Amino acid sequence: MNLALRCLLCAMCLCLATSSLLSAQEPVIEPPVTAKETTTAESVKENVGDAAEEAKKKVQEIATQVDQSPKAKEISAGILQPIYQLAEQLSFPFFHWLAFAVMATGVVSYALQLVLGKLVVLMKMGFSPTEILSDAHGLVISLVGLVLTTQAAAENSTFTQSPFAVISAAAVGVVVGFIFYRWGQAQEVQAALARGLVAATPALKK
Numbered sequence: 016m017n018l019a020l021r022c023l024l025c026a027m028c029l030c031l032a033t034s035s036l037l038s039a040q041e042p043v044i045e046p047p048v049t050a051k052e053t054t055t056a057e058s059v060k061e062n063v064g065d066a067a068e069e070a071k072k073k074v075q076e077i078a079t080q081v082d083q084s085p086k087a088k089e090i091s092a093g094i095l096q097p098i099y100q101l102a103e104q105l106s107f108p109f110f111h112w113l114a115f116a117v118m119a120t121g122v123v124s125y126a127l128q129l130v131l132g133k134l135v136v137l138m139k140m141g142f143s144p145t146e147i148l149s150d151a152h153g154l155v156i157s158l159v160g161l162v163l164t165t166q167a168a169a170e171n172s173t174f175t176q177s178p179f180a181v182i183s184a185a186a187v188g189v190v191v192g193f194i195f196y197r198w199g200q201a202q203e204v205q206a207a208l209a210r211g212l213v214a215a216t217p218a219l220k221k
Contacts, residue, residue, distance in 0.1 A: 102167070108177070111168035112184045118164050119188025121157030124195040125150050132200040136207050146203060 081087045128150045136143075168174040175181060 102171075106167075106171040108168075108172045108174045108180065111164060111172050111174040112180050114164040115161070115168065115174070115181070116184040116187045116191070118157050118161035119185055120192040120195060121153060122161055123189050123192025124199065125154035125157055127193065127196040128199050128203075129154060132196065132203060135200055136203050143203075143206070146206075 129147070132150075133147060136146075165175065174184075
């Protein structure tokens, strides 16, 4: 009996030790972690790209509708028809020579005014963002006009086929453009000095 009791006690101890060992080896299952939504640079970029694509499609749809509209075609023809008629009447070499010289004058004048003229005015302690924007606007218009004039002359006259005509028109544009630059610079310097006097007057009164 003592032997049987001892065997039973040993079996019970062995079972308890085995169960505790198995429970220690079981993996701990953690609850799933909920990922929080975060705004990143990539998501912002994707949103902006989607918005830009949507806007592009919307503009294309509107453009298609306008192009197919008979009323829009009538308005467009009414705008372009007088220009076409005037262009046909002025499609001769001297007109393109004159237009080329005028556009070259604008390019030279506004380019010098933006670079040298603003330096001179800055030395006079004057600065006007409005005049800078105005000169930049004039330079862009002159450049576009020069390109379009050259293209029209190449298609509708013999101006571009004459080296003398091209060189003489460019030379006239450079000379006249420099004259306009000097005139514009003098006016801008006077305006800068006048602004300085107006700004200094209240200080003198005090």
